[in-house]
Amino acid sequence: MTADLGFAAFVERNRPRYQLYAGARLPAESGPSAVVNAVPESVREGWEWLLRQPCPAADVWQELSLRAGRQADRTVPHEPTINSLYGQLPTGCADSVLLCRRLGFGIEEAAELMGAEPSTVEAALAFARRVLPHLAEEEHL
Template sequence: MPVAPSGTTITTTTTGTMTLHTTTVPTGTARAVGAMDLALPATFEAFYTLHHDRYLAYARAHMSSTAAAAALREAFGELATHWSHVLRRPNPTAEAWEKLVRRVGRRAPALTAGTTSYVQYQVVVLHHLAGCSVNAVADTTGLEPCRVRYLLRTWSPPGRCGSSRIGADLSKTVPR
């Protein structure tokens, strides 16, 4: 069964031609009062499945696994809450990506990567630390693949002109 952003199991009920996806989410109170059932749109579940691992790799490049998982839960929780609004945006993928990047940025400082822009930094971390292909970076960030390629080509790593890696110390940040 797929796993919801909260870490709980999703159950699927099919009635006639309609399928309802239900997730049980703990209430989060100090004492266990019960649980509440939330219906997550299938589009959100698909988005979560597609992007979770890359989002986690980006977050883990900046913080511990525990902190990265917490940042992801918060980001996906925010996305789930505002999912219909996100889908109405011109580029829902970019909108969702920015929510994650803001969460990570609030919790951890940027790495020293020698980038010239905020977007180039994100592309470099996803490609060189998280090991994402150019197309995977584009799919994750909402950028066009040609822009991703340009940002990677114009990047000059600190202390290693023309190198294709951020550095040995940073490449160990994200487990493969």
């Protein structure tokens, strides 16, 4: 029962932010909500196991990012800038840029959502600025 409540709280807290992320990566007609809804269903069975892992949020984020990426690969690009971002950067870096630069999350919130350390998100953003210098000049993607 406690694990079920913990799972429900985790999903309730993160679903709106997951929806923002999936909505930024995917066109509405390709089903960002379906991607977001599929993630809790896929981790529900293993929730107790996930709770024993070093960072459950990181495992859930990885599942979301993977599903969103697969769906993005099967759809017509809706925002070339975002597709280019994922084509030129490792996924974790692109996710950090999308969350912080496009969606306006702070470093701490993006790190918490991805199950990463804030220093990891900062390093990803610095790497992205080196690889894609125009990012430093753009207010939003």
